[in-house]
Amino acid sequence: MRKITSLFFALLFQVLVEANGSTRTLVLNRPKQLNALSSAMVTGLLKCFISYEEETTVKLLIVKGKGRAFCAGGDVAEVAQSINNDTWKYGADFFRTEFLLNYIIATYSKPQVSLLTGIVMGGGAGVSIHGRFRVATENTVFAMPETALGLFPDIGASYFLSRLPGFYGEYVGLTGARLDGAEMLACGLATHFVPLNRMSLLEESLKKVDTSDPFAICGIIDQFSQQPSVKGSSAMNRMEIINRCFSKRTVEEIISALEQEAPRVTNKLVTAAIQSLRKASPTSLKISLASIREGRLQTVGECLRREYRMVCHVMRGDFSRDFFEGCRAILVDKDRNPKWMPPTLDQVHDGVVGKYFSKVDDPEWEDLNLPTRSSHERRIVPKL
Numbered sequence: 001m002r003k004i005t006s007l008f009f010a011l012l013f014q015v016l017v018e019a020n021g022s023t024r025t026l027v028l029n030r031p032k033q034l035n036a037l038s039s040a041m042v043t044g045l046l047k048c049f050i051s052y053e054e055e056t057t058v059k060l061l062i063v064k065g066k067g068r069a070f071c072a073g074g075d076v077a078e079v080a081q082s083i084n085n086d087t088w089k090y091g092a093d094f095f096r097t098e099f100l101l102n103y104i105i106a107t108y109s110k111p112q113v114s115l116l117t118g119i120v121m122g123g124g125a126g127v128s129i130h131g132r133f134r135v136a137t138e139n140t141v142f143a144m145p146e147t148a149l150g151l152f153p154d155i156g157a158s159y160f161l162s163r164l165p166g167f168y169g170e171y172v173g174l175t176g177a178r179l180d181g182a183e184m185l186a187c188g189l190a191t192h193f194v195p196l197n198r199m200s201l202l203e204e205s206l207k208k209v210d211t212s213d214p215f216a217i218c219g220i221i222d223q224f225s226q227q228p229s230v231k232g233s234s235a236m237n238r239m240e241i242i243n244r245c246f247s248k249r250t251v252e253e254i255i256s257a258l259e260q261e262a263p264r265v266t267n268k269l270v271t272a273a274i275q276s277l278r279k280a281s282p283t284s285l286k287i288s289l290a291s292i293r294e295g296r297l298q299t300v301g302e303c304l305r306r307e308y309r310m311v312c313h314v315m316r317g318d319f320s321r322d323f324f325e326g327c328r329a330i331l332v333d334k335d336r337n338p339k340w341m342p343p344t345l346d347q348v349h350d351g352v353v354g355k356y357f358s359k360v361d362d363p364e365w366e367d368l369n370l371p372t373r374s375s376h377e378r379r380i381v382p383k384l
């Protein structure tokens with residue numbers, strides 16, 4: 001029988017915990033907000049992950065979302081609130097907890113299966129992609145939309161995006177392109193594709209397992225999995241274009257390479273990419289590219305530590321206030337017409353980009369301190 005663990009239920013109604021034998025199912029439970037991660041949720045999830053690692057009777061974690069989304073990212077409405085209060089420390093605390101959670105998930109000693117139904121964006125990727133099994137389906141919509149908000153792909157995205165085939169990670173991280181379940185599987189962001197009408201059967205089977213053996217868990221998911229075809233128009237079918245353009249050294253060169261491709265390609269992919277890049281914050285684009293490139297040679301912990309420095313600079317508005325402008329345009333005034341500053345790519349100099357990687361100049365500020373973990377930092381192995 002399904003049992004809701006009363007302790008956690010009382011503590012954290014935004015994250016429900018269901019206990020079935022050796023399985024614990026964590027349900028993101030803010031369906032009206034598309035399960036956007038509040039600080040209570042990241043704190044609650046972190047507590048769950050830490051305590052279930054200790055409990056020998058718990059062998060498998062399932063993470064899923066209630067309603068039509070898995071999770072639409074960090075709760076940007078909460079941020080808009082904190083901006084009004086004129087304090088960057090709220091954001092820094094939120095990210096400290098969130099990135100620690102991402103790190104615990106990436107180095108977790110027990111298997112995690114994330115059931116990626118519906119929207120998976122930003123912080124939603126952070127609580128799933130670092131885990132062992134990511135099950136996509138036909139209604140999954142994945143995106144890292146941060147450059148449109150004046151932010152950059154964080155939550156350890158510079159680790160997993162930089163490990164996608166070729167320069168697909170640069171494409172996904174800079175343009176905020178939306179991927180469907182088949183594309184997620186094809187690029188390695190998802191490990192499995194299970195049809196929506198078989199998801200609940202999969203979940204029931206997983207709730208009966210009494211093992212942490214990843215091969216056994218994989219065997220169960222395999223029984224429900226399919227190999228979907230990637231749509232003809234998908235960027236996955238245009239990897240030669242993606243690689244040619246997104247391998248360029250600078251954002252300006254990427255845009256110029258896309259513009260050269262545009263007359264030759266009938267597919268909307270190239271024009272849509274140019275449009276997204278032209279609309280995004282120039283500063284965000286440049287720091288995102290630098291972050292993904294740097295991430296290629298770093299461990300997940302190193303990526304998160306560097307991203308924490310970056311995000312604190314963003315929250316403090318040290319070199320640009322684009323994030324506040326993005327929140328204003330998208331959340332507060334909802335005019336969807338942000339005025340980025342600096343407004344053009346050529347005005348965002350390499351020296352400033354480099355400063356996002358430096359320590360924050362504040363006596364109270366500390367680098368992200370991640371615990372020593374016994375399990376190795378797992379690598380996401382792209383399937384192509």
Ligand SMILES: CC(C)(COP(=O)(O)OP(=O)(O)OC[C@H]1O[C@@H](n2cnc3c(N)ncnc32)[C@H](O)[C@@H]1OP(=O)(O)O)[C@@H](O)C(=O)NCCC(=O)NCCSC(=O)/C=C/c1ccc(O)cc1
Pocket residue numbers: 032033034036072073074075076077078079082090091092094095119121122123145146149151
């Ligand atoms: C494409 C979406 C996912 C779905 O569109 P839709 O189907 O037309 O649905 P709605 O847009 O009507 O969303 C339903 C409700 O969910 C809310 N919502 C939908 N995503 C969200 C959301 N990330 N937050 C907070 N309410 C939301 C949305 O505001 C709305 O609330 P309401 O108007 O009151 O009905 C759309 O909602 C959307 O673009 N959401 C934002 C995605 C996004 O940019 N994600 C965040 C990336 S950045 C990030 O993760 C960092 C956050 C951060 C966190 C803490 C900090 O201190 C600093 C930063």
